[in-house]
Amino acid sequence: MSKQPSSHRPRKRFGQNFLTDEGVIDRIAGAINPQPDDHIVEIGPGQGALTETLAPTGCRLDVVELDRDLVAGLLAAFSIYPGFKLHSADALKFDFSALPVDGEKLRVVGNLPYNISTPLIFKLLENAPLIEDMHFMLQLEVVQRLAAEPGSKHWGRLGIMAQYHCHIDHLFDVPPESFFPPPKVQSAIVRLAPRTTSPWPDCDEGQLRKVVQAAFAQRRKTLRNNLKGIIDSNALVALGIDPGARSETLELSHFIAITGALNA
Template identity: 60%
Template sequence: MSKVQPHKARKRFGQNFLHDHGVIRRIVACIAPKKGQRIVEIGPGKGALTEGIISVTERMDVVELDRDLIPILKVNLFRYPELTVHEADAMKFDFSSLVQDEQTIRVVGNLPYNISTPLIFHLLSQANSITDMHFMLQKEVVDRLASRPGDNLYGRLSVMAQYYCAVDSLFVVGPESFDPAPKVDSAIVRMTPYKTLPFSTADVKKLEDVVRIGFQQRRKTLRNNYKGVLDQDDFAHLGIDPSLRPERLDVKEFVAITNYLLEKES
């Protein structure tokens, strides 16, 4: 194969390349890929994690924005002709387009810190096409995703992720496992979209608005945050104490507020 020039990580793409083979093996074990599965990797970089997966599945799709990494990836993984590289921005990519014969996809990736939250929201909007997701993220983001009601980090991201998915924080990865080393710890999270939502609403945009309003001033009470939206009688009807702060409500209660408001509006 032709020789390609070494690639220096680019800050604008949030690149931190995973090089710890022990961590890579542990991630692959958590994913537990199987032959024939449709696995999609976001930001494969130089293919460290990709090779551990495609050696089992024998085929794989990857979405890479940095065009200079693509020839490196193809050289490093030249033994795998069933690797399909999509040169695209994952924030705009239609992941549902990869579903074939009703076989949902599995999504993995070491996500750039600077776009991890909006990218997760983009993927959640396509949750019906996804079996599960395994991501390397900044540890604080994983903690937010997996937080429960009452936790300090429980907020908008927690509620919306847990509306769609079961969320499991798996293990922490230190900065020394990357090149260049980030300044914070990372962690692996598993997000498994529900086949049937435990609590559902006909208008997810309305739910997003309800959650956003609830957490816009998280130190204030529900009574204050929903002033002009819900009154004392509404809270009584819902069975929710208006003196609580928003982090005390679970997904079920946010969905109940949403459905109640939809009913009132109709």
């Protein structure tokens, strides 16, 4: 069963595709499993389809909505819940670190606009120590990149840095007809759970980002070429890495080893 779209016209510049399939909404809510003592942050609540399942649980709920035309409707629908607070703001510029109180962790959810999903995920990864978990609706290809394994065509900068910070689960796919208007791409739900303890406590994350970015600057080139000026071939061989290999064949641990060699 689907909800009927309201009179609000979805805005292309905001990347708006409103989720209307109640079966999918219930399935997402089941995956999140909101509890009364949770502090949940919903990014891009839109017309409140998912908000309707979160607010009644009694959780503390902060929603961040960019489209001011949707603010009045959200306030009218959800201000009756004492834990509800609306922030009329751009999630890419929003200070998520200002939300937690007394050492609590945030649970972040949202149907993320495809045009900002990757930079927003990178922004949230910077706040990973403040976050318990994240459940997002994303373009299927982005979820495949997040959950990719070495050697696959989807393995790259996004998956490596996300997996450095988080355990990642591709939960289920969502077809275009679950939205209004239907997007031209497949969507999927993903869970990102930040690691409570890093397996690589001595890794310089900033340096790792630079190594990964350089390694994937030109996917068809070898490590020898992409990492020229960063680390030489002999040093790669000493780490047990073939300089003639392509970056997508390396595991996360290899990139961390390269980063460690630079700081040795």
